[in-house]
Amino acid sequence: MNAPLIGNYPDATGHFGPYGGRYVGETLIAALTDLEAAWREAQDDPGFMSEFRAMLKHYAARPTPLDFAARLSDHIGGARIYLKREDCAHTGAHKINNVVGQGLLARRMGKRNVIAETGAGQHGVATATIAARLGMSCKVFMGAEDVRRQAPNVLRMRLLGAEVVPVTSGTSTLKDAMNEALRYWVAEVEHTFYIIGTVSGPHPYPAMVRDLQRVIGDEARRQMLEQVGRLPDLLVACVGGGSNAMGLFYPFLDDPCAMLGAEAAGEGLDTPHHAASISGGSPGALHGAMTYLLQNDEGQIHEAWSISAGLDYPGVGPEHALLHDLGRVQYQGVTDREAVEAFQLLCRFEGIIPALESSHALAAAIREAGKRPKTDAILVCLSGRGDKDLEHITAYMKANP
Amino acid sequence: MNRIDLTFTKLAAANRKALVAYLTAGDPDFDTSLAILRTACASGVDVVELGVPFSDPTCDGPVIQAASERALRAGMSLSRSLRLAAALRETVETPIVLFSYYNPLFKYGLARIAEEAASAGVDGMLVVDLPPEEAGPLADALAGRSIHLIRLAAPTTRPDRIRMLADGAGGFLYLISRTGVTGTGGLDYDEVARHAALVKSLCPHPVCIGFGISHGNDAHALAPLADGIIVGSALVRLIAEAPAGADLPGLVAAKIRELRDGMDASCVS
Ligand SMILES: Cc1ncc(COP(=O)(O)O)c(C=O)c1O
Numbered sequence: 001m002n003a004p005l006i007g008n009y010p011d012a013t014g015h016f017g018p019y020g021g022r023y024v025g026e027t028l029i030a031a032l033t034d035l036e037a038a039w040r041e042a043q044d045d046p047g048f049m050s051e052f053r054a055m056l057k058h059y060a061a062r063p064t065p066l067d068f069a070a071r072l073s074d075h076i077g078g079a080r081i082y083l084k085r086e087d088c089a090h091t092g093a094h095k096i097n098n099v100v101g102q103g104l105l106a107r108r109m110g111k112r113n114v115i116a117e118t119g120a121g122q123h124g125v126a127t128a129t130i131a132a133r134l135g136m137s138c139k140v141f142m143g144a145e146d147v148r149r150q151a152p153n154v155l156r157m158r159l160l161g162a163e164v165v166p167v168t169s170g171t172s173t174l175k176d177a178m179n180e181a182l183r184y185w186v187a188e189v190e191h192t193f194y195i196i197g198t199v200s201g202p203h204p205y206p207a208m209v210r211d212l213q214r215v216i217g218d219e220a221r222r223q224m225l226e227q228v229g230r231l232p233d234l235l236v237a238c239v240g241g242g243s244n245a246m247g248l249f250y251p252f253l254d255d256p257c258a259m260l261g262a263e264a265a266g267e268g269l270d271t272p273h274h275a276a277s278i279s280g281g282s283p284g285a286l287h288g289a290m291t292y293l294l295q296n297d298e299g300q301i302h303e304a305w306s307i308s309a310g311l312d313y314p315g316v317g318p319e320h321a322l323l324h325d326l327g328r329v330q331y332q333g334v335t336d337r338e339a340v341e342a343f344q345l346l347c348r349f350e351g352i353i354p355a356l357e358s359s360h361a362l363a364a365a366i367r368e369a370g371k372r373p374k375t376d377a378i379l380v381c382l383s384g385r386g387d388k389d390l391e392h393i394t395a396y397m398k399a400n401p
Numbered sequence: 402m403n404r405i406d407l408t409f410t411k412l413a414a415a416n417r418k419a420l421v422a423y424l425t426a427g428d429p430d431f432d433t434s435l436a437i438l439r440t441a442c443a444s445g446v447d448v449v450e451l452g453v454p455f456s457d458p459t460c461d462g463p464v465i466q467a468a469s470e471r472a473l474r475a476g477m478s479l480s481r482s483l484r485l486a487a488a489l490r491e492t493v494e495t496p497i498v499l500f501s502y503y504n505p506l507f508k509y510g511l512a513r514i515a516e517e518a519a520s521a522g523v524d525g526m527l528v529v530d531l532p533p534e535e536a537g538p539l540a541d542a543l544a545g546r547s548i549h550l551i552r553l554a555a556p557t558t559r560p561d562r563i564r565m566l567a568d569g570a571g572g573f574l575y576l577i578s579r580t581g582v583t584g585t586g587g588l589d590y591d592e593v594a595r596h597a598a599l600v601k602s603l604c605p606h607p608v609c610i611g612f613g614i615s616h617g618n619d620a621h622a623l624a625p626l627a628d629g630i631i632v633g634s635a636l637v638r639l640i641a642e643a644p645a646g647a648d649l650p651g652l653v654a655a656k657i658r659e660l661r662d663g664m665d666a667s668c669v670s
Contacts, residue, residue: 024530025459025577026557027581030555030562169463179457183459186582187581189580285502295508298479298508
């Protein structure tokens, strides 16, 4: 394997091998080239980057801890499990890292209005948070179905001063929220900055969001070496759009570490009810990028399905598509049931209530830990906390005793 | 000669402008859609844009989104859109442009779509979310066939890029009149005139203006600025809003005559 080359994507045109690119209407091209140039300049500006780092430290509460899950590891009896505690970050998930960066970039570009799409509401809350902090107006597009399912986060966004726009087109879920955000952006492109919440969308978003999220992996790599004295044998993260996974994996791509992306298998990959775009989908173009999608033979996009609203998306970031094809990362499905079991184990054995999204990563890690010796170390991205999911999980446990 | 080129050559010779009509394939169902298309071609439409319905039409406003949903619910797909094009081609010589998002074409197979579109009598393809930077594979698949890949320019497109788009354009250049998605209204005639003049000065091919054109008045104001106008949502809306049992082909034909009259009133010399 030619590892050192793997992290060098995207190429100058925004492609990750055959994936990525810029599949958008002509009206947005100028905005995307402007964004690409502004982001390149900002990255090279020490003042911008030090403001970004300072805000992550003082506002977002970074670095987040690396935490050894001793009782959980003993219970499984295999490899040792370490948790990268993104649930400890401000707003309760890794999503804040990305919005701090894009919020500062929006301000630098002189844009006073930000928009975002959200499914579970975590990215919407994070965007509303940064908009309040930076004094910008904020509109969050959210599927009407999700507005109903994620009422606490809708309330949070409104308290933070954001306008939540319920989207009733298509299936009224995350993909439709992203459709509507793109439509709004096309109309208001001159004054509006679109803060995309994951490593998907047209170039430069996949690379930009990865670069803003790599702080997860940079910290975790240093913490593993300092606290454990070695690198992990395996990294595990859940994959919705794939931003917490790219953030964790990216700084380790050249290391001899195996990597596992946990996709939401819903009721099972052999049913139509899942959200596993790589394990159960095929290549195609959606929301600006070529990647793996859930779709039928004639290219119509399927509705995704998962107990976890944050994984309920029929696509995946294009860099994951490439890492899958190259064999650098393995992608496996985790069902609703497995995720809920892992959720309960973490609550009982470690006193941590994880997000349902993160519970998919935990379930995959637990599965792997059982197959590996105690001398192995597994690093899991605990991408968020589960407060938002309590009502959901209680209902699930009642219906599936 | 490609039917699109032939049409623009004839129109130019007669000092007339092109009326390009967008309709979603299979809206509200296959047979009615075919009847509407035939009537439209007989009522003054110079070029048909046949929209392939897509589950996630991010460049479209509510009117065409709803048409896409109606057509998909009625079982429409890319393969059936091609059958509709072929059926229309049996009775008319009007140029047909297949209007699509990229994913249905990509998933179907580019070589396959190129071949089947050619045998259905399609003369052009317009892929709304496929800028030239990503269009290489489709352009390769269409090479050697008499199918133009139609390009779009937007109000946000800067002169260098307009030149690049114009240089590679086939058939005609689709000039988007205003920022935003498809839909009726929101036109600022002066703004459109300014941008259209710039684009016309840089483009050696016919230029047609679309997005937001709803009435004879719009047609009257915009037709003189370019080589043609494109009307979509204003026609599709008639299908959505007609009472059950209405004569849909007749309603669409009346609207087309209104637009045609508006254009001709401002463009006869
Ligand atoms: C806690 C948490 N983890 C993971 C995700 C999935 O996103 P991504 O795959 O981009 O990390 C979400 C999305 O809402 C989330 O809230």
